[in-house]
Amino acid sequence: MLRVLLLTLSVVAIAHAGLCKPDAQNAFKVRLSIKTALGDNAYAWDANEEYLFKAMMAFAMRRYSSKSTTQISNVLLCNVTDRVSFWFVVTDSSKNVTTIPGSEVEAAIRMNRNRINSAFLLSDKTLQFVKITSTLSPPVEPSTPVWLIVFGVVLCLILAGIVFLVVAGIRQHKKKNKKSTERENLEEKCEVTITVENGIPCEALDLKAGHINGVFAADDERFTSL
């Protein structure tokens, strides 16, 4: 009796060991980067952490399929490395020596990814299920783009400034029009005394002490028009 029991147990154990291998069917590789995520607060990966992982996987399967049949002993871990990475499969307790299809496991993990991550204080990047890509969350987009709001504010300020200056300029023009009539009379008198209109008074030309610049000599303004 005892021998038969031992035999069946060893067969089951060997069979189970056969189920969990790298690249086995329905097996997934998991990679944790605890030191990268937590730095000095990193915990060591030991048998207790493995137990928690098995528990989380069982929890995920139960939530997904809402059958309370998955046990912690159904989750098999193997090939744990220093990296920390390992492979796991979930066996089906109702059928002997078979694994639950990978698609179901994947769907269960996707559904509960957040819970699994927070159990280990990690994130999607630091707790990687190698074949399961995470959907990226879209960035929050407000209804009106922020830049249009800032643009609108600046535009209103600039337009207000322009309107203010233009109006002030028109007012100044009206004041100047009164003054300019007086100045125009003065300027007409001055035009007669200064022969060249561009602001160089004749005295500057006298510095040449009698030399006449050939360019100006050919200038017809010396001839009075008939």
Added chain:
Amino acid sequence: TAACKQAMEKSRPLWDNPLQFVFACISYAVGLGNVWRFPYLCQMYGGGGFLIPYFIMLIAEGMPLLYLELAVGQRMRKGSIGAWKIISPYLCGVGVASVVVSFFLSMYYNVINAWAFWYLFHSFQDPLPWATCPLNSNRTGYEEECETTSSTQYFWYRQTLNISPSLEASGGVQWEQALCLTLAWLVVYLCILRGTESTGKVVYVTASLPYCVLIVYLIRGLTLHGAVNGLIYMFTPKLEQLSNPKAWISAATQIFFSLGLGFGSLIAFASYNEPSNNCERHAIIVSLINSATSIFASIVTFSIYGFKATFNYESCLNRVILLLMNTFDLEEGSLTADNLSEMKDYLMATHPQEYAHLSPQLKNCSLEAELDTAVQGTGLAFIVYSEAIKNMEVPQLYSVLYFIMLLMLGIGSMLGNTAAILTPLTDSRTIATRFSKEVISGAVCFINCVIGLIFTMEAGSYWFDIFNDYAATLSLLLIVLVETIAVCYIYGIRRFEKDLYTMTGRKPNWYWKLMWAFASPLLIISLFIFYLSDYILTGTLQYQAWDATQGQLVTKDYPGYALAMIGLLVASSTTCIPLGALVTFIRKRLKRESVSTTA
């Protein structure tokens, strides 16, 4: 009489004080070129060693020509067209050419301000929009184009410019960019609306604010991790570059264009001066400040480069380490940057097959290679800097500061450009009596804005490059050459010297006269010959187009009509000079004939 003189002179607006004039010149001269061109030249032509040809050119070419233009403007008290008419009636074409070149410049330059506004408005988000790639349509990964290149380049080429693959595919006007361009022109209009009255106040801000931001960035930049790498890289002089003639030519070109000579803006600014203003001192101050700002800006740029290169280098190392750890299931922390090479050899020896399988993905990370990527122009300002900013803490603050600085630099230069166009227009009696200052300024801004919409199309960036490279370069060299020869040989250097003496009470010493008469014209002629021969020898002109599938720039040839446009740009400004002389000659001939027939 004294009363007459006062009446004549009061009619011209003046700067409130000489400080406004100096600030206006600094604001105009210190522009984007100091920030995005000089650091590139420094890097290409020998780091610290480039400063030697730079300073020699500053003293031989920059200061004398700047003094000349300021003196001409201050003496003649007119914009560029009027001033050159006084020097000699046959030279009115020089003034017209300056106005035409300024017009081209203002058309395309304000687009940079539009881009700066765009980035500024997008800086008020967390995270910054250029920090991450957008997701693709089914949310499984990032946009393909963004994956092949980086998120900052994607934001610039796709979301800002929405660039087309080539010049021929013009695409439509991007309404977002058009809005920003309109805003940029409204800002410029606000500043020039009342002439020197408003410009004089605005330049206090546009001249000083960039320095405040540069100081903040200097402090931030020097404290960044890895900044020292960039600074060492920049300042180690590679003196063998001094034997490369291109270094000297680039130094001369940079000084020339950085000071903004030949556009007529400096003449316009100086014409609003009191005649007794000491323009010699101001010329020296402005040119020294301009050069000092270039060096200051390149220190900031190189600390930012160093930070970005170090960051990329360390990211590259971390990627390699992660890849090795995952493949060989090594313990975390066993692979570090220090033992990486030994561990690689060890792994190659112990697991040769898997290592060979992995080796195409294992890039050799090199800090030198990251630092060697020399960038200039819009690429530096908008891509490299935004990439560095996104990795700093509180990136929104630094982003806002940086783009406000770019805006100040750009608007300061725009004020000078528009002054160069408006001063001759307001000087001319026919236009000034019919329309007021506000209307003329408004018309100029409006026309420029409408034409500038070309640069907001999908191919707009390529047209921008055409204008940037060809609209001003050759023409300016010719204009300034004619200016120098005109003042020295046509007007007469002794007469000019006497004018300056009556005006300011000091004679220019032998150094200035020597530079004006011989050194500067010779330098300009050699630059001119070099550029002409360069254009002729290279055959077809080419441009860099963005390839979305590869995620990088590719070289393409310009199509025929683009080449025609380039020719038109250069020809329209250079032919003004002989045309002006011809028109004056014909006019005088006609007058003389009409007088002699009636006499």
